[in-house]
Amino acid sequence: MKASIKNLISVSLSVLLGLTAVSGCGTKNKQPSPTAAPAAYTSDTYVFVAKDIQNTYMQKVYEGFKDSCSEIGINTAYEAPESPTAEKQIEIIKRLIDQKVKGIAIAANDENALEPALKEAMDAGIKVISLDSAVNKDSRQIHIKQADPEEIGSKLIRTAYNITNGEGGIAILTTTEQATNQNLWISYMKKELEAYPDKYASTPLITTVYGDDDYAKSKTETLSLIENPNIRVIICPTAVGLNAAGEVLQNTSMNIRLTGLGMPSQIAPFIESGICPHAYLWNTSDIGYLAGYALNALDNGQITGAKGDIFSAGHLGEKTVSTDSEGGTEVILGDLLEFNSYNISESKDMY
Ligand code: RAM
Numbered sequence: 001m002k003a004s005i006k007n008l009i010s011v012s013l014s015v016l017l018g019l020t021a022v023s024g025c026g027t028k029n030k031q032p033s034p035t036a037a038p039a040a041y042t043s044d045t046y047v048f049v050a051k052d053i054q055n056t057y058m059q060k061v062y063e064g065f066k067d068s069c070s071e072i073g074i075n076t077a078y079e080a081p082e083s084p085t086a087e088k089q090i091e092i093i094k095r096l097i098d099q100k101v102k103g104i105a106i107a108a109n110d111e112n113a114l115e116p117a118l119k120e121a122m123d124a125g126i127k128v129i130s131l132d133s134a135v136n137k138d139s140r141q142i143h144i145k146q147a148d149p150e151e152i153g154s155k156l157i158r159t160a161y162n163i164t165n166g167e168g169g170i171a172i173l174t175t176t177e178q179a180t181n182q183n184l185w186i187s188y189m190k191k192e193l194e195a196y197p198d199k200y201a202s203t204p205l206i207t208t209v210y211g212d213d214d215y216a217k218s219k220t221e222t223l224s225l226i227e228n229p230n231i232r233v234i235i236c237p238t239a240v241g242l243n244a245a246g247e248v249l250q251n252t253s254m255n256i257r258l259t260g261l262g263m264p265s266q267i268a269p270f271i272e273s274g275i276c277p278h279a280y281l282w283n284t285s286d287i288g289y290l291a292g293y294a295l296n297a298l299d300n301g302q303i304t305g306a307k308g309d310i311f312s313a314g315h316l317g318e319k320t321v322s323t324d325s326e327g328g329t330e331v332i333l334g335d336l337l338e339f340n341s342y343n344i345s346e347s348k349d350m351y
Helices: 002-017 056-072 086-098 115-123 149-163 180-195 215-225 239-250 264-273 284-299
Strands: 020-023 045-049 075-079 103-106 127-131 142-145 169-174 205-210 231-236 257-261 278-281 310-312 318-320 329-332 337-339
Touching: 045 056, 045 086, 045 284, 056 075, 056 239, 056 284, 086 103, 086 115, 103 115, 103 284, 115 127, 127 284, 142 284, 149 180, 149 231, 149 257, 149 278, 169 180, 169 215, 169 239, 180 205, 205 215, 215 231, 215 239, 231 239, 239 257, 239 264, 264 278, 264 337, 284 310, 284 318
Parallel strands: 045 075, 045 103, 103 127, 127 142, 142 329, 169 205, 169 231, 231 257, 257 278
Antiparallel strands: 020 075, 278 337, 310 318
16 A cells, blocks of 8 residues: 555656656657656556656657557556666666566666666566666666667767868767766777777867756857867767757857767758768667567567567567677667768658
């Protein structure tokens, strides 16, 4: 009784704070809608746990998750902490365990800190996958990865080099210090620089700053970066950061350029103006869509999450589970997509 009252209070609180949304299967509602949340989830619900509430990229990923779960006939809910921290995600996970949800798909704010909570969830019979930003292999059954992280890191450095014609310092505007996905991509950026010291001699990495996937903080960090006369290009491996940095540069006459990972609908003005000549991403809703099918394949026993497992993922066709570099298993969505002045007019309507 105590537990259910606690659940009721914590869910109601989340609803008041605008952090929770739920949708039944087959719903047409596209955006997470705080007012639609019931007092508690039913035990057939797959819950998507985002990095934080203000992240519009995460909301787009959830749209795809909701679409696949709707095709399957499973209820979904959206949970997002008010800030991108592990502590806040742990609070959510604990509540979801109490509520006995069926599955959790989480974009992690920390690779290792969620382990005790997610292990507790798996021990309680809840299926757990990470997507977009991984938890360690012991904290999940599968990770859903966007694209090859080495390609993402090396491509961003090569693009920065091309944009500056090989002359001028690089800055990175990233998310939080603990973000698994951004840290992995940045490690591959550094490897690319180290692998070709002669080529990159005049394009050194000058600094890395943290916008915390917070639009206002990312703008403030950009404003301080552009004060540095040695910086010629800013790499933003974050959709929130690229959008914020583009907004700042669009309103200055600085000779500083941008590249990074961003949603074409948001960054189209920066590509069109030439401030951001090339940006990259994957199909944002498809990564959520794939996660819904993977979670369901685990849930219905079709796969266990082992290497070589094959499952059907709706319009994405058959997907195969492979091993990742940490010895866990993952499913990769596909190739990195590029957005530039040639394709942005059609891409910006996609997502
Ligand atoms: C941000 C998030 C997310 C990342 C995208 C590209 O919004 O940090 O994890 O994958 O950008």
